[in-house]
Amino acid sequence: MKDAAPQPVFLSDYTPFGYLVEDVHLTFRLDPQATRVISRIRFRPNPDTTDRGFFLHGEQLRLVTARIDGATITPRITERGLTCDVPDAPFTFQAEVEIAPAANTALEGLYLSNGMYCTQCEAEGFRKITFYPDRPDVMSVFTVRIEGSEPVKLSNGNPTAQGDGWAEWHDPWPKPAYLFALVAGDLVAHADRFTTASGRDVALNIWVRPDDQGKCAFGMEALKRAMLWDEKAYGREYDLDIFNIVAVDDFNMGAMENKGLNIFNSSCVLASPDTSTDANYERIEAIIAHEYFHNWTGNRITCRDWFQLCLKEGLTVFRDAQFTSDIRSAPVKRISDVIALRARQFREDNGPLAHPVRPSSFVEINNFYTATVYEKGAELVGMLKTLVGDDAYAAALDTYFDRHDGQAVTIEDWLKVFEDVTGRDLSQFKRWYTDAGTPRLRVSDAWQDGTYTLTFRQMTPPTPGQPDKAPRVIPIAVGLLNPNGDEVLPTTLLEMTEAEQSFAFPGLATKPVPSILRGFSAPVILERATDNSERAFLLAHDTDPFNKWEAGRALGRDMLMRMALTGGDADAAYLDALRAVLRDDSLDPAFRALALRPPAQDDIAQALHDAGHTPDPQAIYQAADRLGQQMAGHMADLLQGLYQAMAVPGPYSPDAEAAGKRDLQGLVLSLLTRRDGGQTARAQFAAADNMTQQLTALSCLMARQLGQQESQAFHDQWRHDRLVMDKWFALTVAHARPEDAAAGAAELAAHPDFNIRNPNRFRAVFGALAGHAAGFHHASGQGYATLADWLIRLDPINPQTTARMCAAFETWRRYDSARQAHARAALQRILATDTLSRDTTEMVSRILD
Numbered sequence: 001m002k003d004a005a006p007q008p009v010f011l012s013d014y015t016p017f018g019y020l021v022e023d024v025h026l027t028f029r030l031d032p033q034a035t036r037v038i039s040r041i042r043f044r045p046n047p048d049t050t051d052r053g054f055f056l057h058g059e060q061l062r063l064v065t066a067r068i069d070g071a072t073i074t075p076r077i078t079e080r081g082l083t084c085d086v087p088d089a090p091f092t093f094q095a096e097v098e099i100a101p102a103a104n105t106a107l108e109g110l111y112l113s114n115g116m117y118c119t120q121c122e123a124e125g126f127r128k129i130t131f132y133p134d135r136p137d138v139m140s141v142f143t144v145r146i147e148g149s150e151p152v153k154l155s156n157g158n159p160t161a162q163g164d165g166w167a168e169w170h171d172p173w174p175k176p177a178y179l180f181a182l183v184a185g186d187l188v189a190h191a192d193r194f195t196t197a198s199g200r201d202v203a204l205n206i207w208v209r210p211d212d213q214g215k216c217a218f219g220m221e222a223l224k225r226a227m228l229w230d231e232k233a234y235g236r237e238y239d240l241d242i243f244n245i246v247a248v249d250d251f252n253m254g255a256m257e258n259k260g261l262n263i264f265n266s267s268c269v270l271a272s273p274d275t276s277t278d279a280n281y282e283r284i285e286a287i288i289a290h291e292y293f294h295n296w297t298g299n300r301i302t303c304r305d306w307f308q309l310c311l312k313e314g315l316t317v318f319r320d321a322q323f324t325s326d327i328r329s330a331p332v333k334r335i336s337d338v339i340a341l342r343a344r345q346f347r348e349d350n351g352p353l354a355h356p357v358r359p360s361s362f363v364e365i366n367n368f369y370t371a372t373v374y375e376k377g378a379e380l381v382g383m384l385k386t387l388v389g390d391d392a393y394a395a396a397l398d399t400y401f402d403r404h405d406g407q408a409v410t411i412e413d414w415l416k417v418f419e420d421v422t423g424r425d426l427s428q429f430k431r432w433y434t435d436a437g438t439p440r441l442r443v444s445d446a447w448q449d450g451t452y453t454l455t456f457r458q459m460t461p462p463t464p465g466q467p468d469k470a471p472r473v474i475p476i477a478v479g480l481l482n483p484n485g486d487e488v489l490p491t492t493l494l495e496m497t498e499a500e501q502s503f504a505f506p507g508l509a510t511k512p513v514p515s516i517l518r519g520f521s522a523p524v525i526l527e528r529a530t531d532n533s534e535r536a537f538l539l540a541h542d543t544d545p546f547n548k549w550e551a552g553r554a555l556g557r558d559m560l561m562r563m564a565l566t567g568g569d570a571d572a573a574y575l576d577a578l579r580a581v582l583r584d585d586s587l588d589p590a591f592r593a594l595a596l597r598p599p600a601q602d603d604i605a606q607a608l609h610d611a612g613h614t615p616d617p618q619a620i621y622q623a624a625d626r627l628g629q630q631m632a633g634h635m636a637d638l639l640q641g642l643y644q645a646m647a648v649p650g651p652y653s654p655d656a657e658a659a660g661k662r663d664l665q666g667l668v669l670s671l672l673t674r675r676d677g678g679q680t681a682r683a684q685f686a687a688a689d690n691m692t693q694q695l696t697a698l699s700c701l702m703a704r705q706l707g708q709q710e711s712q713a714f715h716d717q718w719r720h721d722r723l724v725m726d727k728w729f730a731l732t733v734a735h736a737r738p739e740d741a742a743a744g745a746a747e748l749a750a751h752p753d754f755n756i757r758n759p760n761r762f763r764a765v766f767g768a769l770a771g772h773a774a775g776f777h778h779a780s781g782q783g784y785a786t787l788a789d790w791l792i793r794l795d796p797i798n799p800q801t802t803a804r805m806c807a808a809f810e811t812w813r814r815y816d817s818a819r820q821a822h823a824r825a826a827l828q829r830i831l832a833t834d835t836l837s838r839d840t841t842e843m844v845s846r847i848l849d
């Protein structure tokens with residue numbers, strides 16, 4: 001229901017709850033239409049506060065009875081919760097409520113997915129299950145009894161007893177309600193075991209629908225790798241006798257770290273060579289690790305309030321990135337992460353939805369599970385580590401775990417640990433958490449008498465509610481190269497603290513070429529007037545793999561910008577540089593693929609906008625197409641040979657090396673398809689024994705409008721497999737011509753297998769439309785109008801997914817006035833919808849502001 005004006009919550013208003021929860025007993029009598037939830041909660045006054053207001057959150061609950069210390073009461077109930085008079089001493093609150101899981105399409109609280117009961121409580125979903133102080137600083141021990149005919153009934157912690165039609169679970173670790181979980185259904189387990197460093201024998205299970213049992217092995221191996229890694233890298237062991245993962249088909253996000261019972265979107269855990277791509281495998285491994293790592297960074301130490309979300313998410317993303325770097329290729333992981341950071345977080349930080357890593361107010365917390373909180377939050381942890389050094393970082397993390405285990409804490413607590421361990425003052429660093437916006441770092445240099453000087457100026461543009469920004473501390477990793485390509489200064493850390501600052505490097509024989517911001521040591525936009533010959537030099541000679549890639553990236557970006565503005569061609573020097581990378585067998589194939597893949601069209605639009613132009617999505621689309629055509633021509637003689645050389649013999653394996661070869665082979669195939677009329681791609685499609693090569697071949701054909709038959713064949717082959725069909729839906733939209741994308745998406749929404757209630761399917765179609773830059777921003781306005789139509793339909797069903805997808809519009813002010821008028825009309829139409837959700841109302845209002 002739409003509130004008249006949704007009221008924001010402020011960080012500065014935080015007060016502790018007046019009561020502590022001693023323990024909680026919950027009984028669930030499962031029924032699709034009328035589940036009974038019977039609660040017994042022991043409260044006692046909180047000695048840390050004198051506030052004795054008693055309020056329990058509760059939404060969409062039908063109260064049957066409520067009692068205090070056994071006596072029936074009649075509480076006051078609003079849309080948001082319950083109040084009543086309570087004793088000024090320990091007391092027991094009991095309630096019986098009724099809820100309707102089958103009617104729960106929002107997928108928050110207790111719901112049904114394909115006949116299976118499951119819960120999603122983060123951030124504020126527990127209040128849709130029963131009356132409770134649903135805030136992360138209220139931690140308690142839960143005992144849960146589940147009654148129902150489902151063969152498998154799971155909750156957090158350890159199983160304690162079970163009988164015919166019931167099961168009981170007890171979680172000994174105090175936790176906030178957002179980590180509660182319950183699952184019940186007709187499930188089978190892929191089971192394994194893990195012995196922790198101190199000898200605890202842990203039962204591991206991945207629970208899936210019977211059809212999916214063959215898709216669990218990889219996830220299980222990933223889990224064991226993650227458990228071992230967290231012991232080795234952070235000294236963190238698992239702390240229960242059982243660890244359960246469940247795959248569900250209907251889920252708003254990727255996965256959820258509920259204590260001892262992680263719940264996963266099935267797309268983020270199920271894997272098989274036939275149905276999953278290399279990219280799927282890598283993502284599944286990372287997400288399994290991420291959720292597992294939350295057991296310490298999130299669960300054992302949790303957030304005091306939702307403003308501190310980055311405390312658990314930034315740190316856990318950083319940890320999962322370290323894990324991936326350790327077990328795969330560190331440079332490839334870093335480069336891929338920076339590509340994603342720029343595409344999602346820089347875009348967010350430079351538009352109307354910009355907000356600090358730690359926001360200071362929100363209307364709906366679900367709208368703050370963002371790239372800024374997660375990915376920029378992880379960058380801040382990385383910068384801290386860079387600034388204090390590896391040993392101090394390790395010591396700080398040990399202190400953090402010792403000091404705060406079992407607590408709900410803040411960013412101040414986190415930074416204090418680093419200050420205590422290192423003696424550093426981190427007050428300037430804290431601005432990274434409190435100030436939104438991506439700093440611009442302007443670089444100039446000077447050369448005199450054997451001294452090379454780099455001068456940096458930092459400036460962060462205004463963001464909503466934050467017009468002026470003070471300078472931040474920026475770790476700038478720098479190396480210097482001789483004109484002959486030798487490194488004369490290995491990577492050195494410069495610590496910038498002023499608005500403008502110079503660093504001198506004396507005693508050099510010749511003017512060096514600088515390699516600045518190595519490893520992307522800070523999430524900033526580097527502005528340096530440089531010529532392409534210097535970039536080509538760094539692409540050829542830089543010893544830092546990130547900056548080697550970055551040099552090529554900058555060349556490609558400038559090339560595409562110029563091509564979009566002038567309608568001209570790529571210059572030969574650029575194509576020569578790419579050619580040199582492509583044929584350099586000393587380079588990792590995965591790295592070559594990253595270096596050869598030009599920036600995304602949306603990145604070019606942002607870059608043009610930053611440079612003072614009004615981007616034309618159609619011109620960018622055509623420039624990207626011309627570049628592809630010219631690359632294919634310039635490298636024509638290499639393509640067949642490379643295509644063969646990158647073939648991976650033997651049965652499919654998703655390991656990083658094989659995946660890297662397939663990635664480069666796929667890139668080569670996309671070029672080859674421009675020259676051979678699709679012959680090689682058709683052969684690959686027909687012969688493929690794994691999804692990576694099948695989908696790559698199909699994608700290459702569809703990109704050239706050559707894949708009609710193969711698309712149909714793929715559809716018919718995989719019609720029974722939800723996750724593969726999501727790929728088909730997404731690919732069909734992604735490869736539509738710009739003028740056809742919106743109509744194509746709307747047409748797919750009429751396909752018998754489209755299901756608006758399934759977020760994966762909705763995102764496959766309409767996420768692909770939003771990601772089709774030239775289609776979504778088509779001059780006709782059809783992209784905007786079509787997405788608006790479908791967001792309006794989705795909102796009453798699933799507000800959370802609707803609101804997240806509104807971010808597609810966040811760049812609307814980059815474009816010309818005709819496009820802006822179309823976008824504004826679409827946004828206003830959404831906002832004018834009757835009973836629009838709070839989630840979507842907040843998002844659209846911020847975007848329009």
Ligand code: PHE
Pocket residue numbers: 120122123253254255256257290291313369
């Ligand atoms: N906490 C989850 C994660 O990062 C994400 C999530 C948020 C899932 C909200 C569901 C709902 O792993």
Ligand code: ZN
Pocket residue numbers: 290294312313316
């Ligand atoms: Zn997380």
